[in-house]
Amino acid sequence: MLQEPTPSPYDLRFRLLGFPVRIAWGFWVMAVVFGYSWVQSLDGMLRELSPGIIPLLVLWSICVFVSILIHELGHALAFRQNGIESSVVLYHFGGLAIPRSGRSFGSLRLKDDLWISLAGPLAQLFSAVVVIVLVKLSGYRLDQFDTLYRMPEWLQQTIHADDGAVMISDSVGLYAMVDFYLFPSIFWAILNLIPVLPLDGGRIASSLVQMRGGSIETALWISVIAAGLAALYGFSAGQQYMGLLFIALGVMSYQQLQSAGGGSY
Known part of the structure; x- marks a missing residue:
């Protein structure tokens, strides 16, 4: 994307x-x-x-x-x-x-x-x-x-x-x-x-998580959850494109989690 x-x-x-x-x-x-x-x-x-x-x-x-x-x-x-x-x-x-x-x-x-x-x-x-x-x-x-x-x-x-x-x-x-x-x-x-990958907020969150000893999978879970909340807000506020965009970004992060083995090394 x-x-x-x-x-x-x-x-x-x-x-x-x-x-x-x-x-x-x-x-x-x-x-x-x-x-x-x-x-x-x-x-x-x-x-x-x-x-x-x-x-x-x-x-x-x-x-x-x-x-x-x-x-x-x-x-x-x-x-x-x-x-x-x-x-x-x-x-x-x-x-x-x-x-x-x-x-x-x-x-x-x-x-x-x-x-x-x-x-x-x-x-x-x-x-x-x-x-x-x-x-x-x-x-x-x-x-x-x-x-x-x-x-x-x-x-x-x-x-x-x-x-x-x-x-x-x-x-x-x-x-x-x-x-x-x-x-x-x-x-x-x-x-x-907003901490959703690959947006700047998601990259910032990923760097902070890894600087504190966390894994990229943790950052991806944050991305999935944040994307879901942002999409929910978008639809509730009548911002359909915003809702669809964050659903797509959330799905991308979830797919990356699956390819990484479900969230753990």
């Missing part, structure tokens, strides 16, 4: 910070499919102020592209820190940082593997913090967190600008851009930290 897609003549290619980057055409399809309902809800909320579904979808796709690219560059920079050069691929399942040359990936210490896994979500979350700080310093109040994200009161108070600040929704373009960037940068990053 999470493997590099076959190159296509329709892919976009460039280099950034010395890393080869390839954007598979399926990435844009994924962005539109995943973003349509979110864009539609914002379009309905903005009503006559909305620029329309198509411009909003384009803006959403750009924001998702930047957010996921930053995530994968976090992994790539952590690889480089450990003597491994990598390339970045964005595709229909999100993104991959793929080791290409240098030190063998298998020679990494568990704590190095943990840091590489953590670096992507941290970079993505940090970029969201930067956006929030810049918006606040510009004198705006992030009213998305009142109307869309249903944040707890204490977190809203932390994020919001001072009383009397201009509501960010007074600027439709800025509101949409910030909304579209913060959603994947915060919520998708957190989702990726």
Whole structure:
């Protein structure tokens, strides 16, 4: 499931910070499919102020592209820190940082593997913090967190600008851009930290378990249980794709357990 897609003549290619980057055409399809309902809800909320579904979808796709690219560059920079050069691929399942040359990936210490896994979500979350700080310093109040994200009161108070600040929704373009960037940068990053293999959270959990003397089978059982809980939450919250995704990931972890002898060496 999470493997590099076959190159296509329709892919976009460039280099950034010395890393080869390839954007598979399926990435844009994924962005539109995943973003349509979110864009539609914002379009309905903005009503006559909305620029329309198509411009909003384009803006959403750009924001998702930047957010996921930053995530994968976090992994790539952590690889480089450990003597491994990598390339970045964005595709229909999100993104991959793929080791290409240098030190063998298998020679990494568990704590190095943990840091590489953590670096992507941290970079993505940090970029969201930067956006929030810049918006606040510009004198705006992030009213998305009142109307869309249903944040707890204490977190809203932390994020919001001072009383009397201009509501960010007074600027439709800025509101949409910030909304579209913060959603994947915060919520998708957190989702990726659920301890389910092969997500970053699963790799982090696997490293921690083995650093404490546990086995990979223990990490796989954690992955199966966490995937089941995440799928249950997804279906109960009306997020059908999330539910199906975590069922598929849970089945993958369970199959790995079976091939490893049922959970013991």
